[in-house]
Amino acid sequence: MLTTFFESRSNGYSKQRAPTENGGLHALVTQIRAVGITKIFQAVDGSEVVALDGLDLDIRPGEFVCVVGPSGCGKSTFLSMMAGLETPTEGTIAIKDTVISSPHPDVAMVFQEHSLFPWKTVLHNVAVAQKARGMPRKQREQRAREIIAMAGLSGFEDKHPCELSGGMRQRVGIARALAAEPEVLLMDEPFGALDAQTRKLFQEELLRIYDQFGKTIVFVTHSVEEAVFLADRVVVMTFRPGRIKKVFDVPIERPRTLDILNDEIFQEIRTEVWESLKEEASLAFEALGNRAGRCK
Numbered sequence: 001m002l003t004t005f006f007e008s009r010s011n012g013y014s015k016q017r018a019p020t021e022n023g024g025l026h027a028l029v030t031q032i033r034a035v036g037i038t039k040i041f042q043a044v045d046g047s048e049v050v051a052l053d054g055l056d057l058d059i060r061p062g063e064f065v066c067v068v069g070p071s072g073c074g075k076s077t078f079l080s081m082m083a084g085l086e087t088p089t090e091g092t093i094a095i096k097d098t099v100i101s102s103p104h105p106d107v108a109m110v111f112q113e114h115s116l117f118p119w120k121t122v123l124h125n126v127a128v129a130q131k132a133r134g135m136p137r138k139q140r141e142q143r144a145r146e147i148i149a150m151a152g153l154s155g156f157e158d159k160h161p162c163e164l165s166g167g168m169r170q171r172v173g174i175a176r177a178l179a180a181e182p183e184v185l186l187m188d189e190p191f192g193a194l195d196a197q198t199r200k201l202f203q204e205e206l207l208r209i210y211d212q213f214g215k216t217i218v219f220v221t222h223s224v225e226e227a228v229f230l231a232d233r234v235v236v237m238t239f240r241p242g243r244i245k246k247v248f249d250v251p252i253e254r255p256r257t258l259d260i261l262n263d264e265i266f267q268e269i270r271t272e273v274w275e276s277l278k279e280e281a282s283l284a285f286e287a288l289g290n291r292a293g294r295c296k
């Protein structure tokens with residue numbers, strides 16, 4: 001069922017692969033530019049939480065970037081700012097030279113929690129972006145049905161989110177984001193709710209979509225293996241406040257299948273990313289331990 005996920009789609013998107021090596025036209029073009037991003041939240045007790053501190057990142061058109069970092073380092077905050085749902089305290093994020101201050105029509109987001117409209121059916125959840133764009137009802141429902149079928153959810157069009165499993169809800173969330181036909185797809189731990197086998201199938205399917213349509217994807221995950229499997233570059237963030245610690249290139253050819261997990265180069269990069277992340281994860285672990293101690 002999942003093997004057909006989105007693969008039959010063909011709608012005129014041009015393949016815009018950004019090269020991972022130096023040179024080439026796309027290396028000179030930036031699709032997303034984050035400059036000096038700092039985000040300070042006001043906590044409920046009035047104290048300030050510095051979620052992000054001076055983060056700079058350029059992402060090329062058609063690039064697949066994965067972001068890893070310990071819990072609470074600001075990954076979701078960063079994605080929300082790229083989606084125009086949060087504003088930086090300092091700094092700017094631009095999509096193709098337009099500074100983002102509200103949701104951008106070329107950007108779609110798959111949230112950490114599926115965030116479907118509970119009162120809408122699967123069909124209407126998936127069709128929501130085309131409705132907002134003014135696409136006629138018949139056309140948008142036909143398009144939504146096609147995408148639902150490709151997501152392996154045929155027969156569930158008239159169900160509500162509460163009638164679906166966690167994995168199915170997440171598929172609806174991904175289908176909804178892709179139905180919007182965005183240039184930039186932001187994905188916040190989209191596969192976290194899936195069982196291990198389905199997660200692997202979704203990873204392969206996402207790469208198929210990526211190879212076919214060449215969208216720019218920014219993907220947050222806690223899995224180093226998932227990050228290296230999917231990405232052109234893996235960004236490791238520091239534990240609080242969130243900064244970019246290191247960026248790893250993944251010069252593994254595409255198309256990729258799960259077979260590359262056994263390749264030496266894959267395993268080397270995964271180890272390097274994990275070594276870098278481990279230090280930050282330890283700091284997060286200690287911080288949580290200290291806080292738990294204070295709760296006694």
Ligand SMILES: Nc1ncnc2c1ncn2[C@@H]1O[C@H](COP(=O)(O)OP(=O)(O)OP(=O)(O)O)[C@@H](O)[C@H]1O
Nearest residue numbers: 041042043049051070071072073074075076077078
């Ligand atoms: N609305 C808010 N008000 C106050 N603090 C917030 C708010 N949103 C996020 N934070 C804080 O900002 C920091 C970063 O949060 P964020 O959700 O971006 O982390 P994350 O890296 O996505 O974590 P996780 O991996 O657990 O999803 C955390 O310390 C969090 O408590």
Ligand SMILES: [Mg+2]
Nearest residue numbers: 075076077112
């Ligand atoms: Mg998060």
